[in-house]
Structure formats: C-alpha cells, structure tokens
Amino acid sequence: MSPNKRNAGATKRRSARAPSASRGAAKEARRDLAGARLHRTGLKDRLASYRSHHKQVALDSLRRLLRRPFASAMTSLVLAIAMALPAGLYVALNNLVAVSEGWEGASRVSVFLKMEIGSRQGKALRDQLAARDDIKDAVFISAEAALEEFRERSGFGEVLEQLDDNPLPGLIVITPASDAAADVDALQRDLSALPEADQVKLDMAWLQRLNQLTELARKMTLALAAMLGAGVLLILGNTIKLAIENRRDEILVVKLVGGTNAFVRRPFLYMGLWYGLAGGILGWLLVQGSLLWLRSTVAALSSLYDSDFSLMGLGLVDTLLMWVLAAGLGLLGAALVVGRELAAIEPR
Structure with missing residues (x-):
C-alpha cells in the first residue's frame, strides 16, 4: 500500500474520532450542569423543609x-x-x-441686698445681672413687696403693723443658665462678691x-x-x-x-x-x-x-x-x- 493511501486512512480515522470525543465532552458537561442544578435544588429543598x-x-x-x-x-x-x-x-x-x-426654682439663687439699697439701685443691679451669660433670668423683689408677701403667708399681719421699720431687705431671685453644680457654685461665689449683696443663699441640698x-x-x-x-x-x-x-x-x-x-x-x-x-x-x-x-x-x-x-x-x-x-x-x-x-x- 502506498504512503498516500495510508495517510488518507489515518486522516479519516481521526476525523471519525473527533466528533465522538466532542459528543462525550458535551455529555459530561450536561451531567455536571444537571448535578449542579440538583445540588441547588436539594439545598433549597432542605432550607424549605427546615423552615x-x-x-x-x-x-x-x-x-x-x-x-x-x-x-x-x-x-x-x-x-x-x-x-x-x-x-x-x-x-x-x-x-x-x-x-x-x-x-421651677430648682437651681435658683437668692441675693439678699443690704438694707440701704433702695428699689432704684436694686432694679439697676437686676438689669446688670440679667445681661450676664451665666444667668438665665433675674427678678427683683422690693422690700415692700417682700413684706406684703410675708404678711399674707405668715398670718402675722397684726404683729407686723406694730413695727416702725420694714425688717426685710430687697431681694433678687436669679435663675442660672446652667444647672450643673460647678457652674452654680461659681455663680454663687461671684454674686457673694458684689458690694450690694448682704447674703447669697443657694438651697440645693434637697435637690x-x-x-x-x-x-x-x-x-x-x-x-x-x-x-x-x-x-x-x-x-x-x-x-x-x-x-x-x-x-x-x-x-x-x-x-x-x-x-x-x-x-x-x-x-x-x-x-x-x-x-x-x-x-x-x-x-x-x-x-x-x-x-x-x-x-x-x-x-x-x-x-x-x-x-x-x-x-x-x-x-x-x-x-x-x-x-x-x-x-x-x-x-x-x-x-x-x-x-x-x-x-x-x-x-x-
């Protein structure tokens, strides 16, 4: 047999085997894909069964x-x-x-003024204090208003009528801007240093x-x-x-x-x-x-x-x-x- 004939036969055999190998690879790929789908379906079924x-x-x-x-x-x-x-x-x-x-009044500071401080000086001091950043509000109570309030609440009206002079001083009630204990204490010290102040009272013990x-x-x-x-x-x-x-x-x-x-x-x-x-x-x-x-x-x-x-x-x-x-x-x-x-x- 001539070499040309042998080469032609080998080529035909390789050509016949190539489609067969391709079909085998395709079948294997389809089996892998089916297995993956089965795995996903099985996992989904298990989760559904678990729930x-x-x-x-x-x-x-x-x-x-x-x-x-x-x-x-x-x-x-x-x-x-x-x-x-x-x-x-x-x-x-x-x-x-x-x-x-x-x-209200949980952190109020009462500034009792000296007896010689009149209403005009007390109001001026009130305006001065109200302008401070560490003071939220300041209310001036004159000596006459304090005496009238004391007369109404105490029941000693007849006794107070016998007095020649008003024993009560003017008062400025201050509401601090901050309720922090350190800030209130610092404000109390500043108010105590005022020349018009006779006594500064801060009663926060109950609070x-x-x-x-x-x-x-x-x-x-x-x-x-x-x-x-x-x-x-x-x-x-x-x-x-x-x-x-x-x-x-x-x-x-x-x-x-x-x-x-x-x-x-x-x-x-x-x-x-x-x-x-x-x-x-x-x-x-x-x-x-x-x-x-x-x-x-x-x-x-x-x-x-x-x-x-x-x-x-x-x-x-x-x-x-x-x-x-x-x-x-x-x-x-x-x-x-x-x-x-x-x-x-x-x-x-």
Missing part, C-alpha cells in the same frame, strides 16, 4: 399550651408579675425624673438628696430586675423539666428511630419562647392597667399644684424591648434545661 419544620414545631408547641389553658395561664401570670415589677419601677422612675425636671434617692432607686430597680430575671429562668426551667418528663416515652421513641437532640429540643425551646412572650405581654398589661387606675388620682393631685403633669407609660420602643427581653428569657431558660435533661434520656 417548614420550625413553623410546624412552633405552632404545635403553642397548641399544646392552649390545650392546658389553666396551667399555662398560671405559669404565664407568675412570669408576668416578675416582669411587671421592674417595669413598673422603671415607669415610676421616668415619671419622677419628669416631675423633677419640670419644677441633691432627691437626685441621690433617684439614683438609689434606679440601682435598686436594676438589682430587682436581675433577681426577678433569675427567678424567671428558674420558673421556666422547672416548667420545661416537667414537660420533658411528661413526654419522656415520646422522646425515647423519636431517638430510637434516629431523631437527633436538636430535633427533639426544638419543641421545648419554642415552649419557653411562648411562655416568655406571654409573660411579657401580660406584664405589660398589668403595668398599663395600674397606670390607668392611678391616672385620675395623679391628675387631681397635679391640679392642686397648678400643674398639667400626667403619668407616662411605656412607649412603643420600651414595650417592644420588654416583650423581646421576656421572650429571650423564656428561650434562655428553656435552653439551659433542655440540653441537660435530654442528655439523660437515651434508649437502651
């Missing part, structure tokens, strides 16, 4: 609680009281702070005591909230433990057929979540109901002092925070107990 199972377990846990309304209500009410106490103290502190901020009492009440509220939070964990832990014991046989069967601890744990975690959320909502209702009950009495008391103060309750953010904390405590209380209890329940 569906969580939804089913959450609803089943809620239905189990609703089947025992009395026991569930008693547990939720105990949790509600534990949540309502610190929340009520928090509301009371907020209202106390609002009242103290609304009081400082009020601030200290408020701070003490705030710390006591935090301590009480921590103790009651621990109580919530203990109550929920005991409740979840009893629920696990009641379903012990069911748990053993699930573990025998291959159920994992995570699978068995979910219903009890959701049970703790529902208990905590129910306790938070009921606690909020207790706080709001107490405020509604007290509102008319507080309004009547405020009217006696010519004040428009009214009780403030929990706002939207505080309410949501209270519910989230309650649900979180319920979930945490269940998680602390479930792992230990399920580890002790194993099929033999």
